[in-house]
Amino acid sequence: MSKVNRFLLSLIIPALFIILWWVLAWRVDNPIVLPRVSDVFALLTSPTQNLISMGSLLSNVFVSLIRVLVGYLLAVLMAIPLGILMGYYSLGYDLFNNFLGLFRPIPPLAWVPLVLAWFGVASFATMFGVEEGQLYIWLNNLKLSMIFIIFIGAFFPVLTSTIYGVRSVNKTLIDGTLVLGANSREIFTKVLLPAAAPSIVNGMRTGLGVAWMCLVSAEMLPGSISGVGYLITHAYTIAKTDIVIAGMISIGAVGAVLDSVFRLFESRKFKWQSMTR
Amino acid sequence: MAKYDEIERDVRMQDEVLIVNNVGKTFVTEKRLNICALHNFSLSIKENDFICLVGPSGCGKSTLLRIIAGLETASEGKVLYRGNMVSRPDKRLGMVFQEYSLLPWRTVLGNVGLGPELAGKPAAYCREIAHRYLEMVGLEKFAVSYPYELSGGMRQRVAIARALANDPDVLLMDEPFGALDAHTRIILQKELLKIWEANRKTIVFVTHSVDEAIYLADRIVVMTACPGQIKKTIDVGIPRPRDRANPAYGKLSARILDMLEEEVAAASSAPLRDQRKQIRKEVI
Numbered sequence: 046m047s048k049v050n051r052f053l054l055s056l057i058i059p060a061l062f063i064i065l066w067w068v069l070a071w072r073v074d075n076p077i078v079l080p081r082v083s084d085v086f087a088l089l090t091s092p093t094q095n096l097i098s099m100g101s102l103l104s105n106v107f108v109s110l111i112r113v114l115v116g117y118l119l120a121v122l123m124a125i126p127l128g129i130l131m132g133y134y135s136l137g138y139d140l141f142n143n144f145l146g147l148f149r150p151i152p153p154l155a156w157v158p159l160v161l162a163w164f165g166v167a168s169f170a171t172m173f174g175v176e177e178g179q180l181y182i183w184l185n186n187l188k189l190s191m192i193f194i195i196f197i198g199a200f201f202p203v204l205t206s207t208i209y210g211v212r213s214v215n216k217t218l219i220d221g222t223l224v225l226g227a228n229s230r231e232i233f234t235k236v237l238l239p240a241a242a243p244s245i246v247n248g249m250r251t252g253l254g255v256a257w258m259c260l261v262s263a264e265m266l267p268g269s270i271s272g273v274g275y276l277i278t279h280a281y282t283i284a285k286t287d288i289v290i291a292g293m294i295s296i297g298a299v300g301a302v303l304d305s306v307f308r309l310f311e312s313r314k315f316k317w318q319s320m321t322r
Numbered sequence: 323m324a325k326y327d328e329i330e331r332d333v334r335m336q337d338e339v340l341i342v343n344n345v346g347k348t349f350v351t352e353k354r355l356n357i358c359a360l361h362n363f364s365l366s367i368k369e370n371d372f373i374c375l376v377g378p379s380g381c382g383k384s385t386l387l388r389i390i391a392g393l394e395t396a397s398e399g400k401v402l403y404r405g406n407m408v409s410r411p412d413k414r415l416g417m418v419f420q421e422y423s424l425l426p427w428r429t430v431l432g433n434v435g436l437g438p439e440l441a442g443k444p445a446a447y448c449r450e451i452a453h454r455y456l457e458m459v460g461l462e463k464f465a466v467s468y469p470y471e472l473s474g475g476m477r478q479r480v481a482i483a484r485a486l487a488n489d490p491d492v493l494l495m496d497e498p499f500g501a502l503d504a505h506t507r508i509i510l511q512k513e514l515l516k517i518w519e520a521n522r523k524t525i526v527f528v529t530h531s532v533d534e535a536i537y538l539a540d541r542i543v544v545m546t547a548c549p550g551q552i553k554k555t556i557d558v559g560i561p562r563p564r565d566r567a568n569p570a571y572g573k574l575s576a577r578i579l580d581m582l583e584e585e586v587a588a589a590s591s592a593p594l595r596d597q598r599k600q601i602r603k604e605v606i
Contacts, residue, residue: 220393221423221481225437225488226413235440239427317426320470 080287088291096288099276106295108186109260109272115187116195116263117256121249124200128207128245133237138208145204153198153255154262157190164189166268186271191263198259199252206248210241243315250307257300337404339492339524340367340390344399346549347385359385361549363399367492372518372525374535376578377545377553378585383528386550387496390526391417403492413437416490418481420497424469430456430480431465437488455483458517475506482514486521495527499534511537515562532578536571537564544581547589553581 063082070081088094092103099105130137169192170176170184214237222236264274273292280288347360359382367373375383388394390401392411401408403415424433434455435448443451456462459479461472469477478498485493499507511534518525529535535542536558544554556578560570 215421217419217421217423218425220388220411221417221419222425222436222440223393223411224391224413224415224417224494225440225484226411227440231440235436236425239425242427315427317468317470320468321426 077284077286080290084287085290085294088287089294092295096276097280097283097285099279100271102273102276102291102295105271105273105276105292106299109264109274109296110299111183112187112191112263112272113195113253113256113260116192117199117253119192120196120199120252120256121203124203124248124252125207125245128204128248129211129237129241131204132208132211132241133233145201149201149205151197153194153259156194156197157262157266160190160193161266164193166190168268188266188268190266191269194263194266195256195259199256202251202255203245203248206251207241207245210244210248211237213244214240243311243318246307246311246315250304250311253303253307254300257296257303260296337369338366338402339369339371339404340365340526341402342366342386342390342399343402345386345389345396345401346398347382347389347394348397358549360389360396361551363551365543365552365555367524367526370522370524372538372540373527374539374542375526375528375545376530376532376535376542376582377550378547378582378589379530381545381547381585382550383545384496387417387494387526387528391415391494393417413441413488414491415494416485416488416492417494417496418478418485418498420500422469422474422477422481424477424480424484426469428468429465430461430467430469430472433469433480434484434487436484441488451487452483455487456480458486458520459483459513473506475502475510478502478510479513482517486517486523490523492524492526495525497528497530500530507531507534512563514538532575532582533566535578536560536574537566542578544578545585547585553585 066079067082070079073079076084088096088102092106093101095101127141131141132138167189168185169187169189170181172189173184175181175184218236218240219232222232227235260272261274261277264272265278269275273296277289277292280286280292342363342365345360345363346358349357349359351357363386365373375386377383385394389396390408392401392408392415395409403412408415424430425436428436431449431452435452438448438451439445453462453465456465459482461476461479461483464472464476464480469480472480481498499510502510515538527535527538539558542556542558543552544556545551546553556574558564558574560568560574564571566572
């Protein structure tokens with residue numbers, strides 16, 4: 046099948062979905078229950094428009110993105126070294142695995158009460174002692190509670206995949222490099238890391254997805270006055286369902302873009318992995 | 323200087339490159355059974371020897387090779403390489419594995435140049451060496467390909483080039499052609515002999531193919547079934563290049579196959595089975 050045909054084929058289901066929505070909205074005829082396609086579309090095509098005095102869709106998405114990235118980066122920076130440690134040394138695995146296994150199944154949302162008790166409305170601005178200016182506005186958007194929820198969401202997928210990646214490195218690759226005269230540092234940098242990289246990056250992709258999914262619950266926390274998650278919940282309280290849906294679509298779109306960036310990277314860099322199996 | 327080199331070489335020529343001294347290896351399985359893979363194995367290998375180890379499957383020949391390479395430690399005895407005990411992998415003891423051991427994310431060139439790279443040589447030098455050895459195995463056209471783009475035979479050629487590019491003193495080969503089809507196998511055997519004659523390495527080659535052993539080796543070590551011991555050491559007197567149609571070739575092949583059959587039969591015979599049961603009881 047040609048590329049064009051495949052592209053057209055992939056558009057059929059979304060088109061049917063929009064038609065269904067359009068017909069249903071027309072039949073329901075109640076913008077609070079189901080807004081019209083055109084209303085939502087109008088919101089999405091003018092993303093810089095100021096909405097219910099909460100800033101524009103674009104600026105809210107941007108704030109959310111920064112929050113997710115900060116929480117996510119912290120999670121990645123902790124999960125990868127820990128995962129390598131646990132994957133490589135059985136001592137590290139035995140030491141941490143049962144303990145972390147208790148936390149793994151807890152949904153990030155279940156942390157909310159505890160996180161509120163710990164951090165309240167403290168933000169990066171409080172933490173770094175910034176009290177005024179543009180920097181304050183930015184740092185104050187990064188509430189510790191939100192970052193923590195996002196961190197928890199991203200941490201476990203990255204950790205699990207890193208452990209798995211390091212543990213499942215083919216022993217012959219290590220032996221084959223050892224007999225060429227490699228020391229343990231070289232085995233680590235030239236064999237273990239590149240061999241585990243696809244699995245680690247895959248975990249990072251899943252982790253980013255989960256982090257992004259935790260966004261709404263994170264932004265529902267008190268002290269939040271911006272972000273798509275907050276936009277959605279606030280629009281809901283004033284019955285602006287079209288804004289709710291526009292916000293949901295933005296979350297979905299940004300998530301899909303982030304995911305496809307990872308996919309592109311994986312298919313470029315890790316072609317060997319799919320071909321070697 | 324030249325004179326000195328010659329004397330030095332002469333002295334070395336008389337020395338054994340590798341001495342395997344009373345090596346034994348016992349594994350403990352998950353069910354806490356002691357499995358004796360090797361027992362009292364002694365062998366000395368001289369400079370430029372081409373030794374083939376044949377034996378029934380599971381007789382510990384690969385284990386022995388891994389012990390010589392320093393990838394595993396012996397439970398008893400020791401391996402001496404030029405008088406020094408082998409306790410860890412050494413780049414002078416190169417190894418080619420049966421499974422593909424090439425790094426799949428590196429190009430063929432990057433794989434072959436890995437040895438010099440690990441030795442801290444500049445990148446340009448590593449590339450140059452890699453090209454030279456790729457040429458030797460006839461794969462210079464595939465320098466920028468990835469291992470997954472090559473056939474099984476080509477990958478093993480790359481693995482051999484990689485081992486040689488590291489300029490080892492001894493080349494340990496663990497059934498390197500085991501996974502290849504018969505035709506490719508014969509071609510690679512010929513190539514290996516050519517390379518060996520040009521480079522003069524000491525080679526210890528493990529195989530389960532009697533034909534392969536006779537075609538390649540100066541000396542064939544036939545091993546007994548579990549635990550692996552030396553059953554017989556045979557000097558292959560047939561001049562190279564060896565012709566498979568030569569009656570002496572066929573006779574030797576039949577003789578070794580008989581020995582192996584004997585071993586397989588003995589391993590499954592009643593007395594030994596009882597003896598094993600006994601061992602099992604003792605362990606439990």
